[in-house]
Amino acid sequence: MEKSVQTNEVFIEETFNASIDRVFSAWTDPEKLIRWYAPDGCTIRYKTLDIKPGGKFHSCISNPIHGDCWCIGEYLEIVPNRKIVFTLINADENGQPINPVDIGMDADWPGETKVTVTFSEDKGATTLQLRQTVSQSLATKTGAYPSWLQMLSHMRKIVE
Template sequence: MGNNNEVFIEEIFNASPEKVFSAWTDPVKLMKWYAPDGCTIHFKKIKIETGGQFHSCISNPQYGDCWCIGEYKEVSPNTKIVFTLINADENGNPINPAEIGMDPDWPGATLVTVTFTEENGKTKLQLRQTVSQELAKKTGAYPSWLQMLNNMQTILNLN
């Protein structure tokens, strides 16, 4: 189980680990679901492999653009993805979240771990992020993950 010092989300997907993993590692698929409701994402660069990096922008019609950079620390086919998530600017330089109007308690860099486990032909996905769940709920990061995973459910059901 997770503790309150970290975000912990567990969801069951009615799809194989291969399909769920592919939704996380194929940039074309990622663009279809990897943004909260009402937002869009685009990548300035993305290389999904161990040691690969990304530079992404989530556009929110209400609040504008939110840039992130990160590195894939581990990409193990159909089982695990670990990456850093760092608030950044358009040029890929890390920035202090407070400077862009985020909660001053929010860490500028977090580690996200996603694991995929097969259970009776379905996939149990577990997502952890190294930030307090309470803070993630307060800032909207936690509901954003839930919306994104819900979007992914929808896409997997279409394919």
């Protein structure tokens, strides 16, 4: 797997003591996804979740301090046990794209990002690489980067 990091992207690599099937399933099984895909203290709910190439989702992460954060997106690519690519677009409760500034986000945050998650297995352990098309420094400043780390920590509890 490619380890070079671009300056305009988030890059996270984590290794899980679990089979590639278990780790990939955490991303593609709605019952598992709802258990881990929210940062500490938050919950997620889906209005729409169709995990297949061309499938769309409409989700809301609820934060007891900051309120609700709605997103929509589309699964661009799903290669079993290898890769998942999807878009993340800030939206309103009705699923309409919204300017991130209008919901209190940083003015530099893009309205749409692309997330690419790749998986590889070695001796029963699975390495996951996550890339998001936004600078890691901006993602750290806004809380998106630490949120990914928290969510992957929640996922670890499900797969290991």
